[in-house]
Amino acid sequence: MNEEEIINKICTFIKEKVEEAKVDGVVLGLSGGIDSSLTAYLCVKALGKDKVLGLIMPEKNSNPKDREHAELVAKTLGIKYIVSDITDILKAFGAGGYVPTREFDKRADANLKPRIRMCILYYFANKYNLLVVGTGNKSEAYMGYATKYGDLGCDILPIGNLFKTDVRRLARYLGIPKEIIEKSPSAGLWEGQTDEEELGITYDLLDKILMALEEGKDKKEISKELNVPISKIEEILQRIEANKHKLYPPPKPNL
Ligand SMILES: Nc1ncnc2c1ncn2[C@@H]1O[C@H](COP(=O)(O)OP(=O)(O)OC[C@H]2O[C@@H]([n+]3cccc(C(=O)O)c3)[C@H](O)[C@@H]2O)[C@@H](O)[C@H]1O
């Protein structure tokens, strides 16, 4: 599909979901990254600027550039936005790195941030009768590279069927500022964190592998075609399997 066709499909989806839910619009977290920027552009295209609310939720260690980029997106689109610093909430939780007595835990304390942001988004969704728009993409979903009930906690996922490579393609097409498109994707959970370093692979290569797997190719074929060790593909397959639980509602026993 070309860019225009994908954009039309996504915008129709957003409009339909908002109408079906009989809500007055949508709310989303604006991080200054490419996923939330693209999602915001698409929401405005689908619903108009008056039906989109942006939440910018930095904390004391956030990169100030990200907030600048988030405000640039909100101002360019002309949407209403609220800045809500989550540092005091992290302190109230007694989060490591935010109270003097505890060390930062890269799992527990890092994942607390997206979970706090999810609560704030639902607060505004309740208050103003909105849907919470998630910004996750397909590459992250396969890899489980997102926080369960954190950034994965949302009502609709407009870019959930796009690989990161396609996110970049659409972002360029829609004229999203270059500085947002070109910076390294980061969850911003600790200083210097980047997706590609944590995942151990570039999105360009990861997406090629994921697309080949979707086409039903086997690991030997993919390994040869992309010149990647079989062990890397096996690692990805294991990761996909181990993280499937994040994509479904909690399992229940059959009675
Ligand atoms: N088999 C299973 N069935 C049902 N539930 C299962 C389970 N295995 C674990 N769990 C549950 O899942 C929890 C682990 O999942 P989770 O809490 O998500 O934690 P986890 O997967 O360990 O960490 C999240 C990862 O996503 C990255 N991330 C987070 C947020 C945003 C972004 C971004 O790109 O912006 C990236 C983050 O850097 C980290 O690498 C366990 O503590 C357990 O409660």
Ligand SMILES: Nc1ncnc2c1ncn2[C@@H]1O[C@H](COP(=O)(O)OP(=O)(O)OP(=O)(O)O)[C@@H](O)[C@H]1O
């Ligand atoms: N400081 C923040 N303020 C508001 N929302 C945030 C903040 N940090 C993260 N989020 C929300 O969490 C989502 C997941 O973060 P993620 O890093 O995957 O996406 P991104 O920042 O939009 O793009 P990229 O992956 O390229 O960094 C963001 O899209 C955004 O909705």
Ligand SMILES: [Mg+2]
């Ligand atoms: Mg980010």
